Amino acid sequence: MSGFPILSLMLAIPAVAAIACLFAGDKMARLIALGATLVTFVLGCVMWAQFDIGGPQWQFTERADLFGRFSWALGIDGMALMLIMLSVFLMPLCILASWDAIKSRVGLYMAMFLVMETIMIGVFCAQDLLLFYIFFEAGLIPMYFIIGIWGGANRKYAAYKFFLYTLLGSVLMLIAMIAMIAEAGTTDIPTLLNYDFPIEMQTWLWLAFFASLAVKMPMWPVHTWLPDAHVQAPTAGSMILAGVLLKLGAYGFIRFMMPMFPDASAQLMWIVFGLSMVAVVYTSLVALVQSDMKKLIAYSSVAHMAIVTAGLFAFNQQGIEGALIIMLSHGVVSAALFFCVGVIYDRLHTREIDRYGGLAVNMPAYAIFFMLFTMASIGLPGTSGFVGEFLSLAGIYEASSWVAFVCTTGIILGAAYMLYLYRRVVFGELTKDDVKAMPDLNPREWAVLAPLAAVALWMGVYPESFLAPMRGDVTTVVARLAPAKPAGDARLAAGKPQPAKAQGDTAHGSSHAGGVQ
Amino acid sequence: MTADLALIWPELILTIGGLITLMLGTFLGDRQVGIYQLSALLTLAAAAAAVVALFGVNATVFSGTLSVDGFGGFAKLLIYAASFICILIAPRFFTGGMRAEYPTLILFAALGMGIMASSRDLMTLYVGLELNSLAAYVLASFMRTDERSTEAGLKYFVLGALASGMLLYGISLLYGFTGTTDFSGIAARMGGEMNIGLIFGIVFVLAGLGFKISAVPFHMWTPDVYEGAPTPVTTFFASAPKVAAMALMTRVVIDAMGPAVGAWQQIIIFLALASIILGAVGAIGQKNIKRLLAYSSINNVGFMLIGLAAGTQAGVEGVLTYLLVYVVTTIGAFLVVLQLRDADGNYIESIPALAGLSQRRPGLAAAMAVFLFSLAGIPPLFGFWPKYLVFEAAVNANLLPLAIAGIVASVIGAFYYIAIIKTMYFDDKSDTEIPVGGGAIVEDAVITASALWLSVIGYLFIPMLAVVSASAAAVLF
Numbered sequence: 001m002s003g004f005p006i007l008s009l010m011l012a013i014p015a016v017a018a019i020a021c022l023f024a025g026d027k028m029a030r031l032i033a034l035g036a037t038l039v040t041f042v043l044g045c046v047m048w049a050q051f052d053i054g055g056p057q058w059q060f061t062e063r064a065d066l067f068g069r070f071s072w073a074l075g076i077d078g079m080a081l082m083l084i085m086l087s088v089f090l091m092p093l094c095i096l097a098s099w100d101a102i103k104s105r106v107g108l109y110m111a112m113f114l115v116m117e118t119i120m121i122g123v124f125c126a127q128d129l130l131l132f133y134i135f136f137e138a139g140l141i142p143m144y145f146i147i148g149i150w151g152g153a154n155r156k157y158a159a160y161k162f163f164l165y166t167l168l169g170s171v172l173m174l175i176a177m178i179a180m181i182a183e184a185g186t187t188d189i190p191t192l193l194n195y196d197f198p199i200e201m202q203t204w205l206w207l208a209f210f211a212s213l214a215v216k217m218p219m220w221p222v223h224t225w226l227p228d229a230h231v232q233a234p235t236a237g238s239m240i241l242a243g244v245l246l247k248l249g250a251y252g253f254i255r256f257m258m259p260m261f262p263d264a265s266a267q268l269m270w271i272v273f274g275l276s277m278v279a280v281v282y283t284s285l286v287a288l289v290q291s292d293m294k295k296l297i298a299y300s301s302v303a304h305m306a307i308v309t310a311g312l313f314a315f316n317q318q319g320i321e322g323a324l325i326i327m328l329s330h331g332v333v334s335a336a337l338f339f340c341v342g343v344i345y346d347r348l349h350t351r352e353i354d355r356y357g358g359l360a361v362n363m364p365a366y367a368i369f370f371m372l373f374t375m376a377s378i379g380l381p382g383t384s385g386f387v388g389e390f391l392s393l394a395g396i397y398e399a400s401s402w403v404a405f406v407c408t409t410g411i412i413l414g415a416a417y418m419l420y421l422y423r424r425v426v427f428g429e430l431t432k433d434d435v436k437a438m439p440d441l442n443p444r445e446w447a448v449l450a451p452l453a454a455v456a457l458w459m460g461v462y463p464e465s466f467l468a469p470m471r472g473d474v475t476t477v478v479a480r481l482a483p484a485k486p487a488g489d490a491r492l493a494a495g496k497p498q499p500a501k502a503q504g505d506t507a508h509g510s511s512h513a514g515g516v517q
Numbered sequence: 518m519t520a521d522l523a524l525i526w527p528e529l530i531l532t533i534g535g536l537i538t539l540m541l542g543t544f545l546g547d548r549q550v551g552i553y554q555l556s557a558l559l560t561l562a563a564a565a566a567a568v569v570a571l572f573g574v575n576a577t578v579f580s581g582t583l584s585v586d587g588f589g590g591f592a593k594l595l596i597y598a599a600s601f602i603c604i605l606i607a608p609r610f611f612t613g614g615m616r617a618e619y620p621t622l623i624l625f626a627a628l629g630m631g632i633m634a635s636s637r638d639l640m641t642l643y644v645g646l647e648l649n650s651l652a653a654y655v656l657a658s659f660m661r662t663d664e665r666s667t668e669a670g671l672k673y674f675v676l677g678a679l680a681s682g683m684l685l686y687g688i689s690l691l692y693g694f695t696g697t698t699d700f701s702g703i704a705a706r707m708g709g710e711m712n713i714g715l716i717f718g719i720v721f722v723l724a725g726l727g728f729k730i731s732a733v734p735f736h737m738w739t740p741d742v743y744e745g746a747p748t749p750v751t752t753f754f755a756s757a758p759k760v761a762a763m764a765l766m767t768r769v770v771i772d773a774m775g776p777a778v779g780a781w782q783q784i785i786i787f788l789a790l791a792s793i794i795l796g797a798v799g800a801i802g803q804k805n806i807k808r809l810l811a812y813s814s815i816n817n818v819g820f821m822l823i824g825l826a827a828g829t830q831a832g833v834e835g836v837l838t839y840l841l842v843y844v845v846t847t848i849g850a851f852l853v854v855l856q857l858r859d860a861d862g863n864y865i866e867s868i869p870a871l872a873g874l875s876q877r878r879p880g881l882a883a884a885m886a887v888f889l890f891s892l893a894g895i896p897p898l899f900g901f902w903p904k905y906l907v908f909e910a911a912v913n914a915n916l917l918p919l920a921i922a923g924i925v926a927s928v929i930g931a932f933y934y935i936a937i938i939k940t941m942y943f944d945d946k947s948d949t950e951i952p953v954g955g956g957a958i959v960e961d962a963v964i965t966a967s968a969l970w971l972s973v974i975g976y977l978f979i980p981m982l983a984v985v986s987a988s989a990a991a992v993l994f
């Protein structure tokens with residue numbers, strides 16, 4: 001298996017299928033897209049099964065010097081593995097989610113989603129800085145089309161804003177990458193991860209990366225493109241945007257900024273903490289007053305991502321592992337929530353919260369699923385959200401109790417806006433006639449929601465399946481950050497180990513210790 | 518002397534072939550399109566073959582006034598290829614109005630451009646430039662009865678003559694203060710103490726050349742001429758002369774003014790930034806696709822100048838790669854414009870009329886989208902790569918502020934490219950019908966090939982491009 005280019009194959013299948021979709025009829029295009037994404041998902045599962053936890057850091061590596069100045073270098077570690085799994089898991093569901101909703105230019109639509117899948121897998125497995133940048137930027141093009149062609153009323157504005165906002169951020173990162181390549185003399189990411197850049201250079205490299213990744217993340221105050229993009233994008237577009245594209249920013253933080261510029265990360269962590277604190281509270285409050293469901297969930301995404309950034313910059317094992325679990329959990333849960341919105345949007349063609357109410361009566365299955373994902377978003381124990389938030393807040397507390405305090409209010413506010421949303425949409429009197437006429441979930445919608453629910457519960461009950469592959473990589477990052485790590489305000493003091501008293505002296509007292517002997 | 522003649526085969530072939538084409542046109546009449554077209558195309562192919570045959574030669578001929586080297590060879594191949602396509606696409610556009618002057622003028626223009634690209638003396642520089650320009654003025658007003666075409670020719674001529682005057686004045690100053698017109702002689706003198714006369718000379722020469730590459734603030738003619746000239750001629754203006762003028766500018770800056778970095782670098786930096794920003798901002802309000810592409814070419818010239826401003830071999834390699842990718846993209850984009858005809862066969866140039874093109878002509882719209890994203894430099898399209906090279910050269914030459922300013926301004930440029938894509942893909946169908954154009958297999962083939970190359974496939978050519986551009990650029994250092 002080691003010599004088999006499974007990553008290249010996973011990149012090629014959606015790409016080839018995308019071309020096929022362009023020339024296929026509507027029905028055929030849907031089938032091709034579903035088939036290709038399912039095959040890619042199966043390949044992803046095979047890869048996960050083959051992944052050697054505790055083995056070498058980089059596995060499934062491939063290298064071909066195709067481009068002279070940089071190479072087709074692929075390979076994954078545990079973090080990349082889990083994010084690729086997230087992408088390939090969500091993709092077939094996205095295709096299913098748009099099965100009936102998309103009626104015009106189906107071939108082009110499916111092609112764009114498949115291209116998107118190739119690009120997302122590519123971003124996570126690229127082991128060459130320039131290859132990474134190409135994949136990273138390439139995501140703009142299909143998303144521009146997805147929002148612009150199949151989006152809502154104000155789609156053109158949203159598409160522009162999405163494209164230009166994220167492009168402006170990324171170009172600065174390109175300049176930083178050029179400087180890094182010149183300094184280190186290589187584009188190889190594993191080598192760069194262990195290269196010590198001069199401290200004064202780190203600072204501005206960090207800032208340039210931050211400019212790009214903070215927009216992708218998105219962090220307050222450069223998050224304004226996200227609500228627009230989400231509201232206007234078609235359901236599956238929102239699913240993939242929230243599910244995977246928002247993870248690119250955090251992935252960039254942990255893959256590049258923290259291990260490559262540890263000193264600058266330590267120096268400038270106050271920026272991240274400060275912005276995260278503002279974001280958690282501010283965007284949660286904004287979410288509370290939204291009347292548009294998608295906008296509400298979009299703002300909640302910004303708040304969740306803020307906890308991710310704070311968790312990452314806690315610089316300790318719990319914080320980073322927690323942040324990674326939030327990323328995975330949010331990927332599943334927010335995609336599911338956007339789909340839940342999509343389900344009722346397809347029936348009534350409005351996202352106004354006030355137009356609904358009482359859905360529990362005529363759509364009980366829907367109400368249960370929606371409830372589950374609402375709880376997962378809030379972070380109820382037993383769901384995926386809890387694991388991530390608990391771990392990352394524990395990690396943040398060690399770094400700074402104030403940040404932990406503020407971030408925790410975000411969870412309370414999160415409960416407030418999500419439950420408020422749920423109450424208004426699902427509970428109450430079923431008075432509106434058009435809402436009464438809405439049928440419950442059909443088999444296709446079951447097929448999308450059931451796997452998402454299963455994964456959200458699995459991650460909540462047994463997160464070790466997801467943490468185990470990533471643990472070693474997190475340890476590596478933490479070790480890399482250790483020399484630069486500032487002292488937290490938690491004043492952790494390890495208990496002083498005391499030599500056990502000689503047994504003979506306190507023969508009587510030893511009964512205190514119960515069955516220790 | 519005879520030995521020298523053996524080294525200028527490409528120029529000789531073009532001269533003789535041009536004269537033969539002229540005679541064919543004169544004696545057989547303008548109706549024998551096939552014959553004089555064929556003669557012109559064969560001439561260009563033969564000239565290109567001669568350039569390839571001379572690959573690896575590095576010599577100067579005619580007492581050091583002209584150099585035969587890889588740098589000139591690279592530029593000439595590009596020029597000949599662009600001219601080839603511009604001749605190929607003409608008959609369908611002009612239909613009844615096709616005359617033998619068109620291929621003849623292009624051949625002579627190509628000859629002039631070849632001389633520009635390989636000149637290493639101020640005199641040959643001027644001769645080549647004027648030969649090209651005179652042919653170009655006539656080409657711009659090729660449609661004699663068309664008001665816009667005539668206006669374009671006149672405008673081009675008046676402003677071109679002014680620029681030539683400036684250039685000539687600069688040349689006279691350089692000659693006066695260095696006592697030579699030879700590039701290496703000037704460079705030797707530049708290495709010493711600078712004086713105000715020399716600086717004025719540099720400024721005027723660069724201003725004159727800036728006009729030819731349409732760098733801001735010498736760009737005013739570009740949108741009008743591009744809009745007014747017949748589309749095949751505009752395709753030509755946007756491709757081949759840009760290569761020649763950029764190659765010439767590079768040669769003058771590196772070869773003749775090389776030692777006086779402080780004097781020319783700031784001029785180039787100014788031209789680069791002004792072109793990028795004005796090229797981007799000026800394009801935003803445009804409603805005519807040819808005008809818009811004119812601004813796009815101004816914008817792209819700015820990026821090339823960033824590579825030149827670095828003044829290093831890597832920078833020149835970036836410029837050469839940029840030229841190649843730019844020529845392919847521009848020709849592709851103009852060929853798409855050539856395909857846009859309504860049901861009556863009238864050419865469509867207004868951007869709003871492109872609305873819904875993706876539903877009427879999905880292939881054409883997709884190709885145009887590739888060209889536009891590539892011009893904007895968005896990866897994974899190949900237009901990203903030359904931009905990367907010039908920025909890398911600038912960063913490595915310690916021109917970090919220039920690189921940052923340039924790359925941020927490139928986002929403004931992206932705005933109008935994606936605006937056209939918006940029109941083609943997002944807007945509802947316009948009233949203008951754009952039926953499938955028949956009988957243009959050549960155009961379709963060129964569009965398809967260039968769009969495919971500019972999509973990810975181009976990246977596979979990077980190693981080859983790197984070798985070729987490195988050997989070409991090495992000549993100047």
